[in-house]
Amino acid sequence: MNPYRENLSKPLSVNPLRVSQAVGGVLALQGFFRSLPIIYGAHGCVEAVGEMLSQHYQEPVALQNVTVHDSNLIFGGSESAQDALELAVSRYKPDLIVLIGTSLTEMVGEDLEHDVKLFIENHSKTLGDSLVLSLQMPDYEGSLETGYARMTERIVEAVIGLSGGTNRKKRRNRINLLAGPHLTPGDVMELREIISSFGLEVITLPDLSSSLCGHLLVGNTKLSRGGVPLDYLDKMMTSGCTIAVGECMEGAARAIEQSSGIPYHVFPSLTGLQASDDFFEFLRKQSRTEVQVKYRWQRQILLDSMLDARNAYRGKRIIAALEPDHLLGLSGWLEEIGIRSFRAVSPSVSPVLERIGGETLIGDLEDMERLAEEGADLWIGSSLSEQGALRQGILFEPMGFPIFNRLGSFLAVSVGYRGTTEILGRVGNALLRAERGTHK
């Protein structure tokens, strides 16, 4: 059985929930400074990825293409790939290029690894320290989450390969933060701030908080607009520990541990009281520093707002269609505040699905509408699912990816005590709106 198939009871997908891997891969790359993803596929593959990311983040996205044409299919596309790489290097001088394969290149049997090797051999002089990699990201498996995680892992492995060194001296006050795809740039910013407040130095990867947060520092550019610089990543191998946020990031964390002996800790989610307590306790021990007054206040405020919000949440039936890690986090804090039921649809298989409180199935947005028909007070999901909510007459709260036509959704914070308070208010207000029936 293929673990990635959506709802096995039907042959097709109706209103797909799944966002393809390549979107996740391109997204992750935006969190590395001066990087450039090059998608190797038909025209449409590139267009859709760029448009979706740009609409969600309201930001330009670094992305180039090697297009597969019918002539390539017959004569092979290696030459096109070389041209694309050459163009990218000569015109923009990126620090990091990843050639991303699609289902199409996989089916035709293009050897991306060979293309990249050949290119590096021919351009060893002009390339300098630039890193050129390849990664197959066919859209017949996985989803945004796996694509994002695989891209991060690929880059981590490349950095390990470059810096080697298992025996380098570690610095206890330096921490690697592997930020999962369910975190917004605003979330990542908040996490960096929290960790820094313990006197720890943070290396974030991918770091969307400095690239897709929306800023005007670099003007118009074809490369990623910010993110963690490649030379800074070398320091990653001398950190005291690694924090992975989101289970999908464990692979990259494990790779770092195996090569350098840096221990890692996975936080499935950092939303909710318990999750935040665990996180602060971990940082307290790691840094041997006390929690700042500011955060003690934030915790007080959270406790109070949980009491305030209890009625808005009591007895409510909430359904959600999100990526696995995101679902796990959401179900966790909803359980904490106390609702009647939580049911969810996930686009792809993940080991975390078993840990989600409440019924969870792998499926599409048609399945989500079925859940809605059984009765629900709030529908949580990406903008792709908004129509379904409208059809079912259930109040819709945007979350996940992609979100269109909402200002600043990528800056919303839902991690830590302050973030939990915010999301508690946001979702709680939606529930109150539903109670008043003003959405109909």
Place this chain on the structure above:
Amino acid sequence: MPKGKNNLFVEPDCEHNGQEKKGCARPRPGDVSRGCPCAGSLTALMPIADAAHLVHGTAACLESGWGKFGERNDFGHLSGYGFSTQLDDRDMAMGGENKLLQSIGYIAANYTPPAIFVYATCITVLSMEDLDSICQEAEEIWGIPVIPVHSPGFSGSSGNMGRRLAGEALMDRVIGKGAPQQDKPAEFDINLIGEYHGKEEGRSIEALLAKAGIRVLATITEESHFAEVSCAHLAKVNMVVCSRSMITLARKMKDKYAIPYFEGSFYGEREIRFTMRQIGFHFGNPDLDKRLHRYIRKEEERLRVELAPVRKALKGKTVVLYTDGMESWTYLTMLQELGIKIAAIGTNRNAQEDMSRIRERLHEGTAIINDCGDNQILQIYRERKADLMIVSGRNEFVPLKERIPFLSIARNRHISYAGYAGVRNFAEDLLETLEQPVWVTSGKRAPWEG
């Protein structure tokens, strides 16, 4: 170039047809991704909102054409639905024909649409699936039209090719199949074939024509019902709106059903006047002529009075366009009518027709840059000291990140620029954009930056 009977590179009604055919252009890598034929077909046919649209391919194939704007939800019970067979690696190796047949069955049983469109993709063409015979088999089993659309992603380098191929599917399998509905005989029925900008504009165009006594029978590639499109052959005149991508369809309808067609647009007074006169000419009815004439005069007079203050404020302003496709020429007339100078037009993925239409509409002194880079357009904007940039698509981030005043005429806007009301909307949007204080405030230095 093969001289097959169904060669879409040959179009006798196209002005570029006499030129030597270039054959398959080698794709150019880089940051300009041209459109996908499959996505082009999807955007052209998905507006047939009560039919089901099933993409036979991997997950991303539907992504490129579905769910982008999430706004169609009140036009037919399948409006906004996207179906995908989501082939996996096993299907790719073993063939997805069986899965396709089952999927069609699932849709027919659960959603009972009047028709199902099935879209071929790169993957299914490579695995040499026989889409036609599966569709035929399905048709026999479930008794509804199952229409294959052959426009895999690598079949061309633009969405235009996909629109043409969608037109082929309509001509072969849809138009002419519908029975006339009894309550629908009318004197002045026309079809609109082509593209404009979504729901709002469709409605404003239909309203405009209705005022002049003309009824729109079918809007092909815009929101419609399957039954309407299948009855399109009953119209008296076809209007090819803006885009020429479907001119082949119009020409074939002329050949087969003797329906004359003309090209026109609804953006700007001159274009509307021209369009209305064409309609009058083709119907050849003196009463209608008089009505059209009166209507045009009344509306133009009204606009003249209403727009006087806006015109005064806009006079002498200079704009630079950084737009692609039809957006690069549809607004030119309107801009000129408002007294705005067009310093330059930068485009990237324009067909020949788009280029010649730009030239038709321009006076001297406008720089036309084909294959225009971001930096090129920024440079010319600064050199010519323009006041505003007009952009489409993802080009909007170019002026945004440089804090240059701009108006985005993206496809997903909710306001209509078509018709007389559209001229007003456009003028107001231009003026209000220019006057927004944010262009100044966003350039303000922080106190500590000195």
